[in-house]
Amino acid sequence: MTVRTRFAPSPTGYMHIGNLRTALFAYLAARRYGGKFILRIEDTDQERNVPESLAAIYSGLALAGLEYDEGPDKDGGYGPYTQSKRLSIYQAHAEQLLVTGAAFRCFCKKEATNLEDSEPGEPADADGAAEPSRRDPCRLLTNGEIETKINAGEPFVIRQRIPDSGSTTFEDRVYGTITIDNVQLDDQVLLKSDGFPTYNFANVVDDHLMGITHVMRGQEYLSSTPKYNLLYEAFGWPIPIYVHLPLIVKLDGSKLSKRLGDPSFEDLVMMGYLPEAIVNYIALLGWSPGDDQELFSLAELTQVFSIDRINKASAIFSLEKLTWINGEHIRALSIDEFHTLAEKYYPDELVKYNTFKISELMQVRTEKLTDIPQMVDFFTAVPEYDVDMYQHDKSKCTPEISLEVLKAVTPILNELSDWDNDSLYGALQLFAKAHGYKIGTVMWPIRTALSGVPATPGGATALAEILGKAETLARIDAGIKKLEHVLN
């Protein structure tokens, strides 16, 4: 059996983290077991469709590196891969269920309760919300009555006829055996009055027709899966392997929501996270390799991923750990790769310096690409700072000593012929020894004068090399003036 998995997003918005994780796991399962990964667009809700989000799906998958084998723009013989283009297929299948009695026409108006139910406010009336559809009066309509209504042009939906008694059991690869009493299931709508199928119907028809072997989706579908099983049975189709995935939630247990400010995949990329780091991180949300490895490339994941190692409990999304993984991925980059990425975050004025050398200093210190601008800010201009910054106990440094050092060091630097890190360090080390200073006592004032900030990528000599002789001496001179002004 060739494994076939699918990612079936609806184009209703951005690519949120939970969706991406589902896509990732479906992709990994297909790759790991030598199968096919299919993209299917579930655009059966005409009201909620957001045209731009289709582009977001494509770009999101591309950014994450999740290449699909079949999809709307990549025919694999099971198309079309967009549900709105498969309407006649759903209609024909619904007809078939009508004939066998597994479904029936319902002429009821849309429930008035819908209006209240969808309100985010107070749950005014909790009782009876799900009643109308379950004990649907239209189940009892005679053929004659149905015909009359059809002829009268009354709109109708097609509903699934759920058995009144008994229970439905299914097997999930993650959650095990699950049984639900049929009375808990409602006569769900299969085909809407606008002729479009509901997700509940389309996913079953398409998953079967597209040969999906492993149905991978969020855990929120667990309780409606029995209804899908009943559908498969009504058609006489084999039941696919179900793989329900645990949810990704926030620290307070609620689910991730764009409206509440939780970042989408694209947002995270804009926040300075590498797509491969995000992928690495979410792979670890609800799955673990079984050993201590935590850093993975997508290619490595396709080698070690296993459905058997998927967890049941929902996982909390933590930016802290993602940030660490991001830092690790950044450090794993070649210096050229990092430089290419970092350059985009350097302010324009930085080009007067050797930005490649700056990148060399930055790589090990960058956790998020967006941190870069403020970290290199001082190169273009020393910010206003207080002379207290020259006070540094660990370096045995005070403003007074700093003034002394800066003055003494100026001629040495001035006469230095080779302006590079090693020469600078050598000369200053010599100076420190000659005057009985700790090396830090010499370096701290210089670093401070050159940057005006308490922490810099690289030390005094590294900064001096990049700044160049003229600028270095100018900044030291400015430091001297500042100190003299305050101390005298």
Added chain:
RNA sequence: GCCCCCAUCGUCUAGUGGCCUAGGACGUGGCCCUCUCAAGGCCAAAACCGGGAUUCGAAUUCCCGUGGGGGCACCA
């Protein structure tokens, strides 16, 4: 309300009856390294939700609680 699912350090997790005085990672604290800051190295604090049962022996099995999440749409 009814139904389903889940439950190990703050967080992600390892753990499938004895290897557990519960392992790793992030984060936190300390130390080392060190021309600042990082990175790196070392160390530390930190968890089996509660109660029963099964067993010679339970984090691991079962039951009951409790807590959390999900579902109950002509949304997916």
